[in-house]
Amino acid sequence: MxxxxxxxxxxxxxxxxxxxxxxxxxxxxxxxxxxxxxxxxxxxxxxxxxxxxxxxxxxxxxxxxxxxxxxxxxxxxxxxxxxxxxxxxxxxxxxxxxxxxxxxxxxxxxxxxxxxGTAAPDGTVLIAGTGAITAQVRDLRLDRIADGHGWLLGDAGSGFWLGREAVRRLLADLDAGRTPGTLATAVLTELLGSAEIASRPRATVDATIQAVTRRAPVELARLAPLVVDAATHGEPVATALITEAAAHLAESVGRIRAAGAVTPVVLGGGLLTADTPLAAAVRVEIARQWPDAPLRTAxxxxxxxxxxxxxxxxxxxxxxxxxxxxxxxx
Amino acid sequence: MxxxxxxxxxxxxxxxxxxxxxxxxxxxxxxxxxxxxxxxxxxxxxxxxxxxxxxxxxxxxxxxxxxxxxxxxxxxxxxxxxxxxxxxxxxxxxxxxxxxxxxxxxxxxxxxxxxxGTAAPDGTVLIAGTGAITAQVRDLRLDRIADGHGWLLGDAGSGFWLGREAVRRLLADLDAGRTPGTLATAVLTELLGSAEIASRPRATVDATIQAVTRRAPVELARLAPLVVDAATHGEPVATALITEAAAHLAESVGRIRAAGAVTPVVLGGGLLTADTPLAAAVRVEIARQWPDAPLRTAxxxxxxxxxxxxxxxxxxxxxxxxxxxxxxxx
Missing domain, CATH: 3.30.420.40 (ATPase, nucleotide binding domain)
Structure with a gap:
């Protein structure tokens, strides 16, 4: 043998x-x-x-x-x-x-x-974890790349992006004096150890900003599971963020993948390989734009x-x- | 006397x-x-x-x-x-x-x-310069505040925001292989000293990201005048960014200013006190949402x-x- x-x-x-x-x-x-x-x-x-x-x-x-x-x-x-x-x-x-x-x-x-995800020599891979990047593969070599630009300028729809947007929605609620919903409450608890809002809500705003800026910006990705979890339970703010993230990810695919392409699309990264609402939303979005593309998971x-x-x-x-x-x- | x-x-x-x-x-x-x-x-x-x-x-x-x-x-x-x-x-x-x-x-x-901008004891002030903040004034004291959350989590519609979005649009053009328009060309020239795109566009993407990340993030605000200038000349990407910035600024006003309020709104900060397309767009947006509010400039x-x-x-x-x-x- x-x-x-x-x-x-x-x-x-x-x-x-x-x-x-x-x-x-x-x-x-x-x-x-x-x-x-x-x-x-x-x-x-x-x-x-x-x-x-x-x-x-x-x-x-x-x-x-x-x-x-x-x-x-x-x-x-x-x-x-x-x-x-x-x-x-x-x-x-x-x-x-x-x-x-x-x-x-x-x-x-x-x-x-x-x-x-596939043995096909040509296709597309979309990865969303802490960051987000898309690549065209040609003859099993990386060809063109979209996004992967890092948290300051890109990574739209990534874990960082979901975490940052979740905090932004929380701050908007606090500014407006709205009662925080399930996601905002979870974010507040994660960042401050309590969901209690100070009698002067601006104090809670300042404490939230300080809790975020004490760490490296990319650490905002640690909040992404809260968004995924809330969206799994149908929370409306989280669901809207997931939809927006999926649109960003599909947009970055569209920068480098031809309309009507029928080569496979492989989804990778922690946010897309697990059975998350983001993975489901991205599948819907990709299937809408490239209905004949086989969809695979890394x-x-x-x-x-x-x-x-x-x-x-x-x-x-x-x-x-x-x-x-x-x-x-x- | x-x-x-x-x-x-x-x-x-x-x-x-x-x-x-x-x-x-x-x-x-x-x-x-x-x-x-x-x-x-x-x-x-x-x-x-x-x-x-x-x-x-x-x-x-x-x-x-x-x-x-x-x-x-x-x-x-x-x-x-x-x-x-x-x-x-x-x-x-x-x-x-x-x-x-x-x-x-x-x-x-x-x-x-x-x-x-006004002697009225009650009203609203919206400031957009490097950052962006809105405040309700009551009896000539600052009362509630919206945004002013800093570049990582807020300042939507500010000079930082305009600069960052201009770079993001440039990177999307480079990813997609689109010929950069007037604004993207101006941003590229400002950041890299030349608007030439490398034969491998990803090299220009990387150089752009490095040129930005070499400085403090807030320095992205230095690119805002390029957006304002391009929008003054009707450049479509810049015009769209100005419209989006004005919507963000008006949204932050809406967080703390009551619908139908008739107290004055004062516009301040370098982006709103000069005769810029952003100031004009904000005036339109404020007048649409609060038609009876006197609009003043700081x-x-x-x-x-x-x-x-x-x-x-x-x-x-x-x-x-x-x-x-x-x-x-x-």
Missing amino acids: PKLDTAVVGLDIGGTSTRATVLTLTGQRLGSGRAGGGNPTSHGAERAAVELLTALREALSDFDPARVVAGTIGLAGAGRLLADPAGRAAFDQAWQDAGLRCPYAVHGDALVAYAS GDGAAAAAWLAARDLPEVTDPAALHARLFPAP | PKLDTAVVGLDIGGTSTRATVLTLTGQRLGSGRAGGGNPTSHGAERAAVELLTALREALSDFDPARVVAGTIGLAGAGRLLADPAGRAAFDQAWQDAGLRCPYAVHGDALVAYAS GDGAAAAAWLAARDLPEVTDPAALHARLFPAP
Whole structure:
């Protein structure tokens, strides 16, 4: 059984965790590993390389690393890593320290998310988590990008955006002397530890602003689950915000995806892979604008990275069949 | 002529300049002074007190300060100054060093802006400059406030907001591969020194984001004049932004001003006191929602502060007439 003798390795390096998967060329999982967050942009390439090595060693504990014939690493800020010789050297060293002798490719996390949803070479991936970004994929390479501009100038419809808008609605209620609704009450409680409004409501306004500005702006994304939860229960302000967020996300898709396109659209990121009202609203919006596009949800990123490594090997004659085995239809 | 023997002094302390005016109780200007920015929140109370003294000495160079019977200081962050004993002591010392023996009152800049537009005790003031804030005035005191929540969570329709939205529209053009219009071209030139778009437009996107994030976010307000200028020439994107900004500003007024109110509305701040398309759009919006409200424009803040000091004196029997002399209808 020669094919069981060779394997590919895939890594998905994210801000909160690093995951590694070792697969045979027929899609059998030989090992997996997990380590801490290793995004080189936020953590530094050296720290990222340490997590990379930890995840690789765990994944390869039952398999001879010399038999791995190809590897792919997916991570946010892949372009920056490739442009940084010291960072690249740290990754090379971790790769060798894990006993791997094959070359490896580095791809952006958006491409890996795309590949975890479809084997089609061309399509669109829309990711909404803390931030929001859309990419066109051509021949399984990232082509054009929309948004991903960061919280100050973009990320419309993201977790940051939902959190900020929820606070803005709360402040408008306090200004106007309106009784806060369910969402505003939840936001107030999360930020101030109590939903009580001072006899002079401007004091509560000031306390709310201070509670937000004490932290980094991007931390507003921590409030997004409150919006998602309130919308799940039909709260009107939250529902309106979800609708608006979905429109923003679909608008960013429309910047780079042709009208009438029939290639797949893959939804990724924590806000769109879970069964949230935002995911549902985005599906409706995408289906309205691109009625013939297959809609997919991103899955296991490490397995997708391993698939990207495997598909170019001459032994893998039917990459789509391998993808179907790795990501069975739900 | 006993009334010429007594005077009042008014000060308008702003972020970029401090202005002082000495007036007789009949509205004759006896002196004026100017010094650097002295907002105690941004510059510290001690520095503000130095500018205060400079402006006072210049204004009082031809008049015996002992004959000043009342004074008013208008400044942003008045409440914070009053709550800070050291800051208050620095202001007291400057007041004495200028030779003044009378007491003085401290009011928020929004109240002074209001009083520079009308003598009516009750009304609304809407200010849009770098930020945006609305206040209800009751018996010539600030009552309820709307917005003024700062750039991260509010200031909708302000100079910051216009600048940020202009960059967002530019980034959307670059994402979509649209040829930038007049406003987007002006923003690109301001930020990057050239309107040339890289062969890989994402490089221009990244350079634009970096040019913005190198500075403090509030510096986005520096782009507002580009929007105002483009809208003056009928540029469609700028015109749409101005319309949206006016709607935001009117919405914040609506949070605290009763439907059908007939008290005056005073427009203040650099974006609304100049003859800008935003001022025109706000006038239309306010007139639509409050058709019977007199619309006024803020004028000389130091004179308004002096008027606030004078109006409570027993010698001033007709404060409205004094106001009319100080601020003749245009």
